[in-house]
Amino acid sequence: MADTSYREAFQIFDQDNDGMVSPAELKKMMQHLGNPLNDQETSDILKEAGCPQLDYAAFCKLLGVNVKSSREAEADEEMHHAFKLFDRDGDGVITSKEMTEALRGFGVQLTDREVDQLIGEATLSNSRSVSFDIFKRVMSANRSS
Numbered sequence: 001m002a003d004t005s006y007r008e009a010f011q012i013f014d015q016d017n018d019g020m021v022s023p024a025e026l027k028k029m030m031q032h033l034g035n036p037l038n039d040q041e042t043s044d045i046l047k048e049a050g051c052p053q054l055d056y057a058a059f060c061k062l063l064g065v066n067v068k069s070s071r072e073a074e075a076d077e078e079m080h081h082a083f084k085l086f087d088r089d090g091d092g093v094i095t096s097k098e099m100t101e102a103l104r105g106f107g108v109q110l111t112d113r114e115v116d117q118l119i120g121e122a123t124l125s126n127s128r129s130v131s132f133d134i135f136k137r138v139m140s141a142n143r144s145s
Contacts, residue, residue, distance in 0.1 A: 010059045021054040032105040083135050093129040
């Protein structure tokens with residue numbers, strides 16, 4: 001994932017734009033991502049980061065930005081997890097509706113036309129859905145940029 005992608009992710013978590021991800025913001029976004037945290041888990045994450053709130057550097061450290069993994073199986077598992085955040089009905093494709101709903105959960109509002117354009121650019125076609133293979137190709141291309 002490119003540094004700008006981490007910055008964008010941080011900005012999504014930092015709902016009040018104060019440059020810090022508070023425990024409440026962390027819990028709220030993890031809930032939106034389908035991985036709710038209880039107070040103890042939130043506390044443990046912040047303890048691991050070594051701070052009461054996450055600044056950008058701590059956020060990146062938790063995500064392992066500076067840690068390179070050579071295990072393709074682990075990367076593939078992470079990719080499948082990310083795909084499932086969008087493929088809400090679990091049918092193996094991300095539809096325009098699922099894309100819209102997932103992005104809305106991340107605080108990103110796009111029109112139907114913008115979502116169609118996004119999917120069109122990813123699939124290089126007029127398709128209205130994204131398969132895992134296409135998702136992986138697009139996300140892998142973004143990681144290397």
